[in-house]
Amino acid sequence: MQRYFIKPILKTDAHFELDTVVSKHWLQVMRGVPGDQAEFVDGQENLYLGQLNEDHSVTVVKALETNVELPVDVTILSGLPKQDKAEWIVQKATEMGANTICFFGADWSVAKWQPNKLSKKLTRLQKIAQGAAEQAHRTHVPTVRYFETLKQAIAELEYDHLLVAYEEAAKQGEQAQLVKLLNRIKLGQRLIAVFGPEGGISPKEMQFLQEKQATVAGLGPRILRTETAPLYFLAAVSTMLELQ
Amino acid sequence: MQRYFIKPILKTDAHFELDTVVSKHWLQVMRGVPGDQAEFVDGQENLYLGQLNEDHSVTVVKALETNVELPVDVTILSGLPKQDKAEWIVQKATEMGANTICFFGADWSVAKWQPNKLSKKLTRLQKIAQGAAEQAHRTHVPTVRYFETLKQAIAELEYDHLLVAYEEAAKQGEQAQLVKLLNRIKLGQRLIAVFGPEGGISPKEMQFLQEKQATVAGLGPRILRTETAPLYFLAAVSTMLELQ
Numbered sequence: 001m002q003r004y005f006i007k008p009i010l011k012t013d014a015h016f017e018l019d020t021v022v023s024k025h026w027l028q029v030m031r032g033v034p035g036d037q038a039e040f041v042d043g044q045e046n047l048y049l050g051q052l053n054e055d056h057s058v059t060v061v062k063a064l065e066t067n068v069e070l071p072v073d074v075t076i077l078s079g080l081p082k083q084d085k086a087e088w089i090v091q092k093a094t095e096m097g098a099n100t101i102c103f104f105g106a107d108w109s110v111a112k113w114q115p116n117k118l119s120k121k122l123t124r125l126q127k128i129a130q131g132a133a134e135q136a137h138r139t140h141v142p143t144v145r146y147f148e149t150l151k152q153a154i155a156e157l158e159y160d161h162l163l164v165a166y167e168e169a170a171k172q173g174e175q176a177q178l179v180k181l182l183n184r185i186k187l188g189q190r191l192i193a194v195f196g197p198e199g200g201i202s203p204k205e206m207q208f209l210q211e212k213q214a215t216v217a218g219l220g221p222r223i224l225r226t227e228t229a230p231l232y233f234l235a236a237v238s239t240m241l242e243l244q
Numbered sequence: 245m246q247r248y249f250i251k252p253i254l255k256t257d258a259h260f261e262l263d264t265v266v267s268k269h270w271l272q273v274m275r276g277v278p279g280d281q282a283e284f285v286d287g288q289e290n291l292y293l294g295q296l297n298e299d300h301s302v303t304v305v306k307a308l309e310t311n312v313e314l315p316v317d318v319t320i321l322s323g324l325p326k327q328d329k330a331e332w333i334v335q336k337a338t339e340m341g342a343n344t345i346c347f348f349g350a351d352w353s354v355a356k357w358q359p360n361k362l363s364k365k366l367t368r369l370q371k372i373a374q375g376a377a378e379q380a381h382r383t384h385v386p387t388v389r390y391f392e393t394l395k396q397a398i399a400e401l402e403y404d405h406l407l408v409a410y411e412e413a414a415k416q417g418e419q420a421q422l423v424k425l426l427n428r429i430k431l432g433q434r435l436i437a438v439f440g441p442e443g444g445i446s447p448k449e450m451q452f453l454q455e456k457q458a459t460v461a462g463l464g465p466r467i468l469r470t471e472t473a474p475l476y477f478l479a480a481v482s483t484m485l486e487l488q
Binding site for chain 1: 311312336339340341379380381382419420422423462463464465466467468469472475476477479480482483484486487488
């Protein structure tokens, strides 16, 4: 069933008007007619079943039970990759359950985001996150943010655990660190996972992360592209915390 | 360091000529000069360090130790998706360690591959697999195959374990099946994982897989796109078998 995110806070039997975006998609793209039903995630991330009325308003039929969010709060913090890869990371990391998706201007980032284009780029990525969250049937839309440096990101983001995916760690056979962290993390805790851009994490950034007591973890013996590593990581989190 | 796949079987101190593809990439794209070194995976999937000679032949310096392949033999069997998604699945599933990547004409596949275009499409996908295997520093290039139906694929492919990723399984809370299978699979065994196309697995295909005693497994509570599910699966296999 179609799922939409809306701002108002709903309750059973409540009525509400569709905003223009949802209205256009449900009535025109999906050809919705009075009596059709859809799922609505309200402003408090609660899920309701809604039915379309003759006047194109919606009546809340009932609240729906759902539990589709990761049991821990994961922030993906990726060194800024090329534009299409950033879009791709946002879409896939949203499908895979990330709570927040951040990019930072890494020492070795090839791509640069000009300050005057920043808000436009973030708006586009936020739209992609919302679409992916609807498609994945999530109740939370990840917030997409940008930081000029790794230092700034770590200073502003709150977390209980900090991890960095490091290719060299894999080469040195440090394969158990990720699983060890996932075995000791507590439900609801906040975990930041740092990933390098195409060029990788610089020694300076690596030293900074180690000063912050980051867990240095390998993601298996194969070299993963910058846009693939966050997905491997999120799938590992889900496998360890949701599948067993 | 650059890595290339070549057909000949090598040994230390052996000399060999570069084929045109490798020669073009190493000498022209990478601007290789005599004395430069690269890694070569030979026809038996063994890894060697090679040094470029004045006459542009290569001398094998030494054999290199490597162990980057998944400890089990995974075949990704995906219902044929749209073309760009097929290319994407091949690239990412190769990065993530798949041994073989197959597509089948699913009951609900929107895309169709005309027999007369099949070999051209497979050649293109095979090239993508080789590029991804080089980039991921693998020693095995996955073979890409196509089957007209799921039944035909299961009849022709050999396997010890058969699994199907099924959205409904997730909804029914069948979250432990994948982990249970990965806990009982033995090193070196062959595992086929079936994924539906955009439209999903048809009831007829599902019934066939159940007759074949396929393990029906959910991949977490979120709905994953057809191109995302195989990556979640491969990351789960690596997490359970390579990281602990």
